[in-house]
Structure formats: C-alpha cells, structure tokens
Amino acid sequence: MEIFVPALKILGIILVVIFLYFFTVTRFAVAVKSFFREPDKEADSLYWLYTNKYLIWLTDNQFVVTVVLLFQYDRLVAKVIEKITPSRSGGRVLQISCAYGNFSEKLAEKCRHIEAGEMVVCDIVGNQLENLKKKLKGCPGKITFAEEDAAKMRFDDNSFDSVVVFFLLHELPYQVKRKALQEAMRVVRPGGKVILAEFHKPTSWIMRLISRAYFSFFEPFALDMWGRFNPSALITSDEKNSWTIEQESFFHDNFQVVSATKGGG
Ligand SMILES: C[S@@+](CC[C@H](N)C(=O)[O-])C[C@H]1O[C@@H](n2cnc3c(N)ncnc32)[C@H](O)[C@@H]1O
Structure with a gap:
C-alpha cells in the first residue's frame, strides 16, 4: 500500500x-x-x-504508433502490404502521405519483391519527406519523394499500379477527404488498386466511448469515419469507372482495410 x-x-x-x-x-x-x-x-x-x-x-x-492503433499496427500494415499484388513488372506504387512507424520500409520491401519499377511517396509537408528519406536510406529500388497535397496531386491520370493511403483520410476535413480519395482513384490505372487503412465505427460501446473522447480532443475529423464518410460507398459511386471492392474490418470493427480495383484493366 x-x-x-x-x-x-x-x-x-x-x-x-x-x-x-x-x-x-x-x-x-x-x-x-x-x-x-x-x-x-x-x-x-x-x-x-x-x-x-x-x-x-x-x-x-x-x-507510439502501436499504442495509437491499439496494438493493431503490425496487423494492419501486413494486411495492406498483402493487398498489393504484382500488376506488371516495372509498375509504379504510390504512397499518399508519410506514416509514422515502419510502414514505408515494409512497402519498399514489397515493391522490391513484386519488382515494381518505382515507389513514390508524396506528402504535403517537406519535413515529413526529409524524415522519411532518412528512414528509407539503404532500401533497395527506386524511391522518389514528392511534395504534394493529397487533394490536388500533380500526377497524371492512370499513372500508378497501386495507390496506398495509410491512415491519412481521418486527419482531413470532410470535403478534403472526398477530394483526396477521388485523387487516389484518378491516378490509379485501370486494373490497378487503391488500398486504404482507416478507422471505422467500433461495435463495442466501451471502445466507442474511449475513441470518441480521444478523437474529440485530438482528431475531430476522424469521427466522419464513423458515419458520413464511407470510402467504399464513395468509390462505388464513381460514374466514370467500375470498381470491385473488398472491405475488411478489424479489432471489433475499430479499423478497416479497403482494397478497390479499378475496372477496365
Ligand atoms: C503522420 S501521418 C498520420 C499518422 C498515422 N495516424 C499513423 O498512425 O501512422 C499524417 C501525415 O499526413 C500528412 N498530410 C496531412 N494532410 C495532407 C495532405 N492534404 N496531403 C498530403 N499529406 C498530408 C502529414 O504531413 C503527415 O505526414
């Protein structure tokens, strides 16, 4: 005592x-x-x-990232990486926004494994890209860094085989979230995939209570992920392209991984 x-x-x-x-x-x-x-x-x-x-x-x-993602970090990273399938040798993979932890290192390893021609990482903050450059130093393969706003990227239409968005959308205001996801859909080529990992409304009331308190203090835009912002619904409402969606939820539905394949490949 x-x-x-x-x-x-x-x-x-x-x-x-x-x-x-x-x-x-x-x-x-x-x-x-x-x-x-x-x-x-x-x-x-x-x-x-x-x-x-x-x-x-x-x-x-x-x-820190392991705690923030409720000890599900490794599982979510593994799921996203698993979804990146080799579409064609020499293809390009885009990571939209840097992520804390070892996500980009794992992505670089996967790019080497599928013989991707280039991995591109973009972020709106130059210091984030500088930090990531240091983390990826020594990783084999061609890795390029670009300072870009996810909501208005300067990449060409249909110019990537896979586009990965790891826990960015919940950080953005609602309209910016929509634009960023539409940009990811625009830059991926027919037959390619947009893969995203995000929060989702948990099934258990205790987790909803704790998460709501955390989001209200630190990440108020994240609560959109519980209702009005549904990535799968937004992707399938695309009038220009057809999409095939696979969506999985994890840890009492607290997280989701969405893999959307663009039709016409
Ligand atoms: C660090 S991540 C979030 C980390 C994530 N929650 C995790 O657990 O890894 C947020 C990143 O998104 C970037 N970002 C925020 N808004 C952006 C935008 N509009 N376009 C591109 N990157 C953006 C930030 O600069 C930062 O690098």
Whole structure:
C-alpha cells in the first residue's frame, strides 16, 4: 500500500504530461497558428506534430504508433502490404502521405519483391519527406519523394499500379477527404488498386466511448469515419469507372482495410 499511492501519483503525472504534450502539438498548435495568421496553404493548418522536424523525430516511434492503433499496427500494415499484388513488372506504387512507424520500409520491401519499377511517396509537408528519406536510406529500388497535397496531386491520370493511403483520410476535413480519395482513384490505372487503412465505427460501446473522447480532443475529423464518410460507398459511386471492392474490418470493427480495383484493366 505504501508503494501503491506514490506509484499511482507518478503514473497520473506521466499521463497528464503525455496528454499536455499531445494537446500542445495538435489542437493548441492549430489555434495558435490561426490566431497569428490566416493559413495560406493546407500545410499551415496542420498540427506541429506533423510539421516540426524535432517533433516529427520525437513522435515517429514504433511504440507510439502501436499504442495509437491499439496494438493493431503490425496487423494492419501486413494486411495492406498483402493487398498489393504484382500488376506488371516495372509498375509504379504510390504512397499518399508519410506514416509514422515502419510502414514505408515494409512497402519498399514489397515493391522490391513484386519488382515494381518505382515507389513514390508524396506528402504535403517537406519535413515529413526529409524524415522519411532518412528512414528509407539503404532500401533497395527506386524511391522518389514528392511534395504534394493529397487533394490536388500533380500526377497524371492512370499513372500508378497501386495507390496506398495509410491512415491519412481521418486527419482531413470532410470535403478534403472526398477530394483526396477521388485523387487516389484518378491516378490509379485501370486494373490497378487503391488500398486504404482507416478507422471505422467500433461495435463495442466501451471502445466507442474511449475513441470518441480521444478523437474529440485530438482528431475531430476522424469521427466522419464513423458515419458520413464511407470510402467504399464513395468509390462505388464513381460514374466514370467500375470498381470491385473488398472491405475488411478489424479489432471489433475499430479499423478497416479497403482494397478497390479499378475496372477496365
Ligand atoms: C503522420 S501521418 C498520420 C499518422 C498515422 N495516424 C499513423 O498512425 O501512422 C499524417 C501525415 O499526413 C500528412 N498530410 C496531412 N494532410 C495532407 C495532405 N492534404 N496531403 C498530403 N499529406 C498530408 C502529414 O504531413 C503527415 O505526414
């Protein structure tokens, strides 16, 4: 008992410090930025957590992403990577937005395995690309980095064999989410795939309660993933192309992986 109370206090202090750190580098950061100036490009409205090179270095940690994704990180990465099938030797694979953890390393390995001609990673934040360049140093194969806004990319139509979007959409405002997914659909070639991993509305009430509290504080746009933003529905409503959708849910429906193949290949 004597050790129990101080231990509880220390744990409480650690939790408060973690909360304050994440609150300062996310919601507070955006409030400060908009107080001092109007955001003039999409990246200016992003959290410091994603734009500041020291915070990127501090947060890009396998343990942090594993906890944020409720210890399902490895499983989700493996599922997304498994969905990338060799479409043709020398094909191109696009990763839209950097991801913390070892996702891009795994993707680079897969690209080598399927003999892809090029892996392209784009992100709206230059510091994210710089961080990823360091992580991917030494990975074999051609890897290219491009500073692009996911909602208006400068890539040609039908120019990639696979397009992967790993936990980006929930970060974006509703209309931007729609545009980013439509952009992913535009740049993939007929016969190619758009593969995305995202949050989904959990079936258990306790998980809904905890997740709602977390999202409300840190990622308010993520709650769209529970209702009005349904990636599979948006993809199948495409009037120009037919799509074949495979959707799987994980961990009490808390996560989803969608693999959409563009018709006409
Ligand atoms: C770090 S990821 C999110 C991490 C993810 N939750 C995970 O667990 O790995 C967010 C990334 O999306 C990028 N991003 C945000 N908005 C973007 C946009 N409009 N276009 C391209 N990249 C964007 C950020 O710069 C950042 O690199």
